[in-house]
Amino acid sequence: MSPTTKNLVSVFKLRIGVAIMLSALAGLAIAPGAGLRAWQIIVFALAVLASSASAGAFNQYFERELDSGMKRTRDRPFVTGQFEVGSYWLSIIGIMLLVSVLAASVAPNVVAGLFVFLGAFTYGVVYTVWLKRRTWLNIVVGGLSGSFAVLAGAAAVNPTLTPAPILLAVVLFLWTPPHFWSLAYVYAKEYRDAGVPMLPAVASESVTAWVIFAHTLVLVLVSLLPIFYGMGWVYLAGATAGGGYFLLTGYKLVRKPGIESARKNFHASLLQLTLLLFACIIDVWIR
16 A cells, blocks of 8 residues: 555545444445435445545544644644645545535435434534543544434435434444543543543543443443344344453453553454444345
């Protein structure tokens, strides 16, 4: 991968974008209704990816000064000068968001387009601009960005939302805090020094570990509820395996708080979400 490509992947946070796109496709898969044509699904998926990328780029553009003071983020392109700061970047970001929302509104429907916009707005403005430097609840509210992706996928098939995709949206909302708090635990000192009130930077290690574990427990329990609304054994297997492992690493974090335990819990959160989303899609596909 060339340096320019790596910088673009970094600025647009394409790894997160792929996860957001997969969340939207999972919502699309489990929503009851007439199936979309292949071109509609492709356009919609790309629209979700582009909207997420626009929000990710705005996050890095807006936080470039903050990023310069943290070891984890000081190599980002806007910090190093590899990408020059200028109003044209805001134009690119705005055009990307506008095109993605319009595409999502036209390919499936306006309701899907609205949820695509709300997801990007929540991450780019509500989390990044309004909350991140003000409250430890920043990432709790920021978790709605993933929820809106699921709701966008469900609305693409059926604008009248049904229980299964709503529950999956709640799962995404509950997943984001323990996922990111585990990462923030590893870099708690950097957040503390930068004045960013992430939970691990303002609470003790023990309190942080217990909050992460409690959040994870609720998340796993809620992730099992779609079984009562039409999901099958593949979904149950994915939710149980991923959720069980996430709970295990969370329990180990409570028993022995520390950076290594937090890092393992962070990786467990990624595995849990991956298994859950693929289980959603496969469960519907094999019926």
